[in-house]
Amino acid sequence: MSTTTVPTREQLVSRASELAPLLRKNADVAETDRRLPDETIEALGQAGFYRMRVPIRYGGYECDTRTLVEVATELGRADGSAAWTASVYWIPTWMACTFPDEVQDEVFATPDVRVCGTLSPSAMATPVDGGVLVDGKWGFISGGPHSHWQVVIAVLVGSDSEPYPIMALVPMSDLLKVDDWHVAGLRGTGSISTVAKNVFIPQRRILPLPAVLQGQYASALNAESPIYRSPLLPVACASSVGTAVGLAKGALDIFMSRLPNRKITYTAYDSQRTAPLTHLQVAEATMKIDEAEFHAHRLATLVDTKGVEDAEWKLEERAQARADMGAACRLAKEAVEILASASGGSSIYNDVPIQRFLRDIQAVNLHALMHPNTNFELYGRILCELEPNTLYI
Structure with missing residues (x-):
């Protein structure tokens, strides 16, 4: 121990x-x-x-x-x-x-091990003695250049069963790294693609994805720990939402640091700080950041409380977790957009970080799991007493 x-x-x-x-x-x-x-x-x-x-x-x-x-x-x-x-x-x-x-x-034999991964089933797996052979490609593997292991998702196709997705662990040394991360936002994340070519994965490192998504895990020693009791999707939502809130707060930090020395060109305002419009913009952005933080914290509280209580998750709670994440992302993006719009033409220069914060929060909101509209639609569907149309809940 x-x-x-x-x-x-x-x-x-x-x-x-x-x-x-x-x-x-x-x-x-x-x-x-x-x-x-x-x-x-x-x-x-x-x-x-x-x-x-x-x-x-x-x-x-x-x-x-x-x-x-x-x-x-x-x-x-x-x-x-x-x-x-x-x-x-x-x-x-x-x-x-x-x-x-x-x-x-x-x-975890590697100190400070770094594990990257994806939830996209963009590879195929074939059963062989002792495991599977995997071929395919996964995109958006953030942190891939510095990782030791990758969690991969593949569709297992066997002769005696229907195809179904599996989740597996693969050493990064078994995968080809493709340097294709040429993007507008979150550029520093190294979210490259990885490729498997006839990679063997032993059976012990394979789990059925549907079981994982329903909270059926294979670890005996982690079963009593509150943080490993919740379903994967609420955990993923709560794990990633803080970045959006941080970007909004960072944009406000930058805006306020520049404010004392800025005037509004082609107006009588020698100081942007004295303009009523600025007061409205700062107040609205700050309130949106507060609201984003509320949703992020409510999401975390839900996940943590369920884990401590070892309570069963209702379908509506699972959908709410995704909706809270979507709300936090949307509100953070709206706050950054207000502040960027109020920052003037000089803010488009590379040495003024607010333009990077704007591009980064836009990229966050485009992520398939974090996209506000996708998450709101799912939540509304459940509120309307329809079955979810996705496994990822």
Whole structure:
């Protein structure tokens, strides 16, 4: 049993705040290189952020999702790509904890292991003796360049059963990395594609995805831990939503820091701070950030409370989790758009970070799992007493 001292939520949030100067310094390099610099990756590890969803017996912290939200918020205030990459690592790391304990022994043998992944079934698996052979390609693998393992999803096609999706763990050394991350937002996340060519995966590292999505996990030692009791989708929602809130808060930080020295060109206002329009914009953006944080915290509270109580999840609660995430993303985006619009023509220069925050929050809102409209439609469908039209709930 590990003797690791588990830091408190306040200590971890403080560590995130202390990293802000480094993250800001490296943000432009991350954009240019389209991946986080090694210095940033190492700093996130030294702060303990890769351990937040690792079982205590391996030296992890087993943090609840409210802690994830608050840490990601602080990281996102400085650099959205750093926050996004850290939060994406939390999700596949948690997914690794649903596998048999012997598999976890293998994965967590690497100190500060980094696990990337996806939920998209964009590969095919063929049964063979002792496991499967997988061929296919997965996109948007955030943090892929620095990862040790990847959680992959593939469709298993056998001769004696209907095709169904599986979830598996693969060492990154078994996969081909494709440097194709040329994008407008979240450029520093290194969200490359990975390819499997006839990759063998042993049976012990394979789980049926439908069972996982319903909360049926294979770990015996994690079964009593509250953080490993909830369904995957609510956990994923709560793990990633803090980045959106952080980007909105970061945009407000930037706007307010520039405000004292800005005037409104072609008007009589020598100081933008004295214009009534500015007062309305700052107030509206701040209220939207507050509302976004409310939804993020309500989501985390739901996930954490259900885990502690070991209570069954209602279908409406699962849909609400996705809706809360969608609401937080939309409100954060609206807040950043207000602040960016109020920042004037000078804000489009690369050395004014608010343009990066705008591109990053737009990218977050386009993510298939985080898209507000997709999540609201699902929630409304359940509220109207219809069956969900997706496994991802």
